[in-house]
Amino acid sequence: MALSNRLTLTLATAALLSACTTVAAPHGVSAETWAIHQRLMTLDTHLDTPAFFDTVRGYDIMERHDVERDGSQVDYPRMVEGGLDGGFWVIYMGQGPLTPEGYRNVRDAALLRAVAIHKMVAANPDEFEIALNAADAARINATGKKIVYLSIENSYELGEDLSLLDTFYKLGVRMAGPVHNGSNQLADSTNPGPNPPVNWGGLSPMGKDYVRRANELGIILDGSHASDAAIEQMIDLSATPIILSHHGADHLNEHPRNAPDALLKKLAMRGGVIHMNALGSFIKPLPQTKERTDAMTALRTKWGNPNTLESARYEQYLDELGALNKQFPENRATFEDYMQQVLYTIKLVGVDHVGFGADWDGGGGLDGFRDITALPKITERLLKEGYTEADLAKMWGGNVVRLLKAAEDYKAGLGK
Ligand SMILES: [Zn+2]
Numbered sequence: 001m002a003l004s005n006r007l008t009l010t011l012a013t014a015a016l017l018s019a020c021t022t023v024a025a026p027h028g029v030s031a032e033t034w035a036i037h038q039r040l041m042t043l044d045t046h047l048d049t050p051a052f053f054d055t056v057r058g059y060d061i062m063e064r065h066d067v068e069r070d071g072s073q074v075d076y077p078r079m080v081e082g083g084l085d086g087g088f089w090v091i092y093m094g095q096g097p098l099t100p101e102g103y104r105n106v107r108d109a110a111l112l113r114a115v116a117i118h119k120m121v122a123a124n125p126d127e128f129e130i131a132l133n134a135a136d137a138a139r140i141n142a143t144g145k146k147i148v149y150l151s152i153e154n155s156y157e158l159g160e161d162l163s164l165l166d167t168f169y170k171l172g173v174r175m176a177g178p179v180h181n182g183s184n185q186l187a188d189s190t191n192p193g194p195n196p197p198v199n200w201g202g203l204s205p206m207g208k209d210y211v212r213r214a215n216e217l218g219i220i221l222d223g224s225h226a227s228d229a230a231i232e233q234m235i236d237l238s239a240t241p242i243i244l245s246h247h248g249a250d251h252l253n254e255h256p257r258n259a260p261d262a263l264l265k266k267l268a269m270r271g272g273v274i275h276m277n278a279l280g281s282f283i284k285p286l287p288q289t290k291e292r293t294d295a296m297t298a299l300r301t302k303w304g305n306p307n308t309l310e311s312a313r314y315e316q317y318l319d320e321l322g323a324l325n326k327q328f329p330e331n332r333a334t335f336e337d338y339m340q341q342v343l344y345t346i347k348l349v350g351v352d353h354v355g356f357g358a359d360w361d362g363g364g365g366l367d368g369f370r371d372i373t374a375l376p377k378i379t380e381r382l383l384k385e386g387y388t389e390a391d392l393a394k395m396w397g398g399n400v401v402r403l404l405k406a407a408e409d410y411k412a413g414l415g416k
Pocket residue numbers: 153224225246362
């Protein structure tokens with residue numbers, strides 16, 4: 001390559017880098033808010049985006065997607081635009097039958113999902129890095145790369161073999177929740193079907209062993225999707241503080257996926273943290289018109305699971321979904337509804353016990369808060385309420401890193 005060409009390329013790279021550091025403030029937030037937001041280390045504790053990684057189409061994390069077109073909410077360009085530094089990238093598996101065959105199938109899918117997260121990072125080594133301990137968050141953040149912790153949502157895939165939790169730990173998992181929709185071999189769910197008559201009154205005997213093993217490994221326990229009784233038992237049994245990684249508060253909208261005040265206070269008293277979910281129906285009742293419900297049912301019947309559609313058919317599906325949304329708009333909660341939940345919860349338990357886990361790519365997203373580019377609005381709203389940059393640093397990442405450090409320290413103290 002000629003020197004002049006090299007120089008041109010170097011200049012182009014420099015221009016690109018400086019463009020990256022001067023990303024415009026999004027969503028009309030002030031320059032001052034944007035500067036503070038960018039100084040903070042921001043972690044979301046529940047990024048469901050990896051569910052797209054091993055679909056037939058795959059998902060290019062480096063491409064900027066449009067939430068209004070495909071509903072996706074997280075990719076690298078939007079992490080830059082919204083000032084999101086990373087988070088816990090989820091290995092999610094839907095609940096299936098509690099049978100040897102069911103366990104075997106889901107185990108393999110979950111292991112492959114973990115591999116898919118590693119492959120995403122390996123393909124983009126200048127943009128992302130796997131984080132394995134509490135100190136990694138600040139270290140990776142200082143390099144400008146995005147932070148990738150791994151977490152498990154629904155430990156159904158462990159089957160009846162707890163040693164698989166060790167395997168997932170070795171694959172990088174540092175946060176894990178026992179259950180999703182459907183009570184399973186480990187715990188009761190907030191949404192007990194489809195596996196009746198499982199009813200443990202909280203954690204199963206294996207679920208209690210799971211808590212102990214997670215502690216021994218230095219994994220943060222996540223109570224989101226577990227029943228209130230199971231959450232309370234996790235708080236009582238766990239040697240280190242637990243998290244509710246994407247959760248709400250009952251006070252403003254009683255809902256199974258929200259926790260009552262007494263439970264949140266107990267969580268906080270034991271050092272735990274609730275990360276606030278932005279899934280509309282947890283925030284307020286959102287009745288939809290019959291026309292919309294019927295049209296959505298027809299669309300789903302026609303296309304099946306969109307994750308199984310090849311690209312051309314997927315685009316056709318998106319065309320039809322877009323037309324449907326235009327004809328029968330969705331009744332959505334608003335960003336301000338979300339902030340009322342957030343502000344209530346901060347007042348209840350304090351800034352040391354609240355964070356953000358908006359359920360991006362897992363059902364989260366509101367009017368005025370459709371994807372991660374809107375995250376600086378949280379910073380702006382909390383500054384307006386009088387919270388300081390130090391308060392925000394705790395809620396945006398400091399609290400969950402503290403939990404990870406506690407989990408690590410407990411493990412180290414065991415000398416195992
Ligand atoms: Zn969830």
